[in-house]
Amino acid sequence: MSETRVPVPRATYRLQFHAKFGFAEAAALAPYLARLGVSHVYASPYLKARPGSSHGYDIVDHGRFNPELGDEAAFRDMVAAFRANGLGQVLDFVPNHMGVGGSDSLWWLDVLEWGPDSDYAGWFDIDWEPDRRYLLGKLLVPFLGDQYGAVLESGQLSLRFEPETGSFAVWAYDTHKLPICPLQYQHVLGDAHPELERLGDAFSGLPNWRPRVVQRARDLQAVLAALARERADVREAVGAAVARLNGEPGRLETWRGLDALIQEQHWRAAHFRVAADDINYRRFFNINELAGLRMELPELFDHAHALVFSLLREGVLDGLRIDHVDGLFDPKGYLLRLREQAPRPFYLVVEKILARHEALREEWPVEGTTGYEFANLVLGVLVDPAGEAGLSKVYAGFAEDARPFGEIVRDCKIRIMLNEMASELNVLARDAARIARQNPRTADFTRNILQRALKEIVACFPVYRTYVDGAVPVEEDRRYIDWAVAQARRNETDVDPSVFDFLHRLLTTDLVAEPRSGFSRHTVVRFAMRVQQYSGPVMAKGLEDTAFYRYNRFVALNEVGGHPDHFGVSLASFHKSNAQRAARWPHAMLNTSTHDTKRGEDTRARLAVLSELPEEWARQVQAWSRILRARRGDVEGTAPPDRNDEYLFYQLLLGAWPAELTGVGGLDAGQVGAFVGRMEGAIIKSLREAKLHSTWAAPDAAYEEAMLGFVRDALDVSASDAFLGAFLPFQERVARLGVHNSLVQTVLKLTVPGMPDIYQGAEVWDLSLVDPDNRRPVDYERRMWLLDEVTVALERDRRAALREMLAEWRDGRIKLGVTSLLLAYRRAHPGLFAEGAYEPLVAVGARAEQVCAFARRHGEDAAVVVAARFPVRLAADPDWAGTVLPWPRIEGQRWCDLFSGREIVPSDNGVGIEVVLGDLPVAVLVLEGT
Structure with a gap:
């Protein structure tokens, strides 16, 4: 969006918060970040997460700050330090899922304790009536490292009394708390002590207290806690009751009492591999410890966003980055509600991976994406397409694998659906069969045949997901579904075509397009939307987390949002993408490194x-x-x-x-x-x-x-x-030669349309590998020292300083110097970069394809950016003679290079590249005196 009331950052700096880098450490960086030239800190999630979280995406309480990062006072000190240095904040917010397991998620623990009757049971995406009858009314808890019986026999599942709350819970590995439902407390308390017998009887009568069952249980637990605290005989009797149920490690028969109690609970502890077949709650991808939330529920939305809305209202936050927006049941509906209920306008971007042929939805009320597509675009313009045949030949010969990338992706997606995410596919097939039985024409479509066809359709999806929501499907969604079904028909020739016809109409909701269809509109629309929640994780796990590690032809292209089978980006495509962003998403985030990238920029x-x-x-x-x-x-x-x-x-x-x-x-x-x-x-x-x-x-x-x-x-x-x-x-x-490419990449990110983000530490060389390598501690003391040195040197003699930094490139000062200069210029000319038009400049001459150039213009302000591609060619032949760059017509102005200070005087015919590019492979030409 280009709404002027939105506080759009000029440039952000991503910080990764964790126990060793908290609010105090971030506050100490404020002067450095301000001098570097960014306007906002882009913070990883800092709401309360599971203890020891290294990333913050496993939130357990949306209403509190993570205590491992510091207390409320430390947070306020950080905010004050940011404000004192002119820095705002953009927060990474996680609406799709939360951390479960352990003993910290109060909602999750309540669901384990009370099952479907929990006030929070509907907040998680749980199937309480699965086909697996042993899970009827139960929640699978797949956190065991071995078979249930083996863990039980070893004594790693044990019953405990919690004296502070008067409650009982089974603990797995002393880590995962599994509460005992108060309705079964009588089985624990027994009749050996009169007080415990009386309380046990009271707990068994809880059903008579509806609808105040939970409150009555809490009252009785408080009585039990007080008795155990005040009376030694009760305390001893409770200990004996617990010991009676806990067995002797190594003797399974002694654990029968605890096993019987466990069977009565609303949870079923299981080996982690059981999740692949029997999981009955939606996860983040296939991670058992991250449970999906039904953020489409208004009461959950209000609860989860209360703190961040308060921070927006106070002006602490200027923006939000929405994590994994494709995981939500209704992304557009969520974003609209976010805009409508937020206390003031704010900057909003979404983590969304776009296919090459896919555009961000125009109707979404956001500033854009977080920039994965830009990272791949700017890398692509550095890749020489002439090398594709040669690298393909090398790879096929050395690795002895010449299979097309698309075939590998399909195989990997099918593997994910047959293994880690088989249970979710089983449920979708079951639901499709239930819908089919609503109409005589489709009643004979069995679950098995529907599962085969649906698996192939999802494997052939050309995008992460569609956005069918009950309205008439938009053309993009229909086109993607048409493609997937057509491809699936060709691959699964043993499946009757009518099955694909049915699923096609089901996924598009065409089944209920006409009145009296015989099908339930609610179940059809819900099914289509649930498939969308499934296709995204299958694509992510199959493509990013499997195929990208199998297809090693040229791993620079194996990046989040990347397309390893598409070798290089033409100048025309590069300019087209930038022009489209300038027109529709001028404030979209631009990144080249993130906490998720497979390789550093x-x-x-x-x-x-x-x-x-x-x-x-x-x-x-x-x-x-x-x-x-x-x-x-x-x-x-x-x-x-x-x-x-x-x-x-x-x-x-x-x-x-x-x-x-x-x-x-x-x-x-x-x-x-x-x-x-x-x-x-x-x-x-x-x-x-x-x-x-x-x-x-x-x-x-x-x-x-x-x-x-x-x-x-x-x-x-x-x-x-x-x-x-x-x-x-x-x-x-x-x-x-790579230094050449890095400088071009840096300059392009800081000058094309969009809002650039710098990942922590990447203002100097980011030669990292996949996480956790890219989340290593950053040596900020060194960076502060380097920035001081760079600043002094640039003020003394900018051209000489940059030449010396390039010659001594290993210490990263050259990248830091270029970055700080451009951020300073952005700060002095905010309108040029936030609102300026984008004009491609196409060089002419023998080496025209090696020149990437464009102009930015806003009113009377302007800048021309020129970058040299393909450093190997340039090193072999540095002569630019005969290659000319047309110049934008801005009358009566004088130009100088921001990096060298050299004056550039273009003629009516333009300017020779040898005049523009001198010491560096990049030039940013600005109006003299600005």
């Missing part, structure tokens, strides 16, 4: 260099492999790791190799050792996410150790230097 920019060096890359990989395989006695190259995983390793090694270890005379063993640890973590995650040789649920220790051994052998500085001797010269060359 500079890791990807460095790897993009390989698109220009496919032949040399092929030679290097073959040589490295021969050296390492021979060192391990594997001359034939058949021992683990397999060639695909080996190929991934070389790319990660090249992309993430630390700048401080590049081009040095001797390698520091300690620094290399720290890097090896980082690589090992990324490699293990990659193997398990790929789900080919190992998985999270069943790790293959032998294969993983073989892979880690390969990594250690390669980076053993005490052994023969044959590998490192071959690797390091090529690495240094690619790293130097």
Whole structure:
């Protein structure tokens, strides 16, 4: 949206809050962030999360701050520090799910205690009447690390009395609290003590107190707590009653009493793998500890947003980032309610992954997305499409896998639906069969045949989800559903076509488009909307968390929101995307690194260099492999790791190799050792996410150790230097060329239409790997010192300073200097970047395709941005002669380069690129005197 009343940030800086980086630490950064030039802190979730949370997305209480980050006073001190330095806040808010398990989510514990009668039972997406009859009226709790009987026998499920509240609960591993329903307290208290017998009888009479059953239970628990506190005989009797039910570890028969009590509860404790088949609550993807919320319920919405609305009202917050908007039952309805009920206008962006052919919904009342599509767009313009055939040939030959990416994605999505998310598919098939039986024409469609067809349709979905909501489906939704069903028909030829006809009309809600259809409109619309909630997680787990780790042709493209089969972005497409954003989403967030990206922004920019060096890359990989395989006695190259995983390793090694270890005379063993640890973590995650040789649920220790051994052998500085001797010269060359790409990427993010975000620490080199590597502690003291040094140097002689920083690029000052200069210019010219028009400038001449240029214009203010693509070509031939850039017609103005200070005098025919680009591969030309 471009509504002027919305407080749009000029630029944000993402901070990741956790126990070791809380409100006090953030407050201390305020002066630094203000000097860097951002206008807002973009904060990860800081509402109360599960203890020890490293990310904050497992919220357990939307109405409180996370105490691990500091108390209320510390929060207010942080707010005051931000305000004193002119900084606002944008908060990452999580409406789709909350953390469960443990002992901290009061809503969840209440549901476990009271089942369907809990006041909060409807707030979670729970199926209380599943086909699995043993779960009728029960909630599956799949948090056990072994089979239920084994855990019970080992004594890791034990009954406890809670003296403060007078309640009983079973605890699993001393971690997960599983409350006993007060209706069963009589079975615990027994009749050995008269007071306990009397209370037990009172608890058994609770049903007579409807509708005050819960309050009456709390009153009786308070009586029990007081008696146990005041009388030693009662306290001892309660202890004896608990001990009677707890057995002896190693003797299963002694645990029968506790087992019988557990069978009476509203929960069923189970091995975590049971969730794949029998889960009866919606999760965030396939994570058992994150339970989905029904945020479409007004009372839940009001409760969950009370604190953030209060912070908006106070002016503490200027904006919200909505996490995982596609997980919501009705995203548009949620966003409309958010706008309508918020106490004042605010900046609003959504985490939404768009397919290449998909646009953000025009009717959504938001400023835009969080920018995954931009991260891939700006990387794409750095990738040389001429290198695709060469890299494809290298990959197919080395990894011996030439399957199309689309085929891999489909296979991975089907695997997810047959394994981790099979239960959800079972439920959808059951519901589809129930709908089919509402009409004689479809009554013979069985659950099994509908499940087969539905599985194939979801596997063929070209987007994460559609947004059918009961109104007439929009054209985009109908087009995506048409495509998925058509593809599914071709793949599942054994399924009767009429089944696909039925599901097509069900997913589009065409079944109830006419009166007297014979079908329930409510159940049809609800089914279509539930499928949408399912297709998104299947796409995410199948594509991002499986296929991206199997298809290793060129992993720079394997990024959240990315398309690994689409190699490079043309200048025309780049300009078109920016122009569309300027017209419709001028304040959308632009990011190049996030807490979720698979590789850091500079890791990807460095790897993009390989698109220009496919032949040399092929030679290097073959040589490295021969050296390492021979060192391990594997001359034939058949021992683990397999060639695909080996190929991934070389790319990660090249992309993430630390700048401080590049081009040095001797390698520091300690620094290399720290890097090896980082690589090992990324490699293990990659193997398990790929789900080919190992998985999270069943790790293959032998294969993983073989892979880690390969990594250690390669980076053993005490052994023969044959590998490192071959690797390091090529690495240094690619790293130097990657600096070129990184600077182009940085400048484009800070000048194209949109609101740029800087991920914590990424104002200098971000050569990180997949999380948790990209969430490592940031050395802010060093960054503060660097900014001081950079600022002084730029004020003294800007051009000389930047040239020196580029020559000494390893310390990251060059990126920090460029970033701080552009943020300062944005601060001095807010209208130019927030509202300025975007005008592509198309160079002419022999090297025109290497020039990415555009103008920003707002009133009488203007800027021209020029960047050089493809640094390998430029290094081989730095002569720009004959390549000219047309100049925007702004009469009577003089221009100078923001970085060098050089004056540029364009002619009527434009200006030669050799005049514009000098010391850096980028130039930002501004009106002199501004």
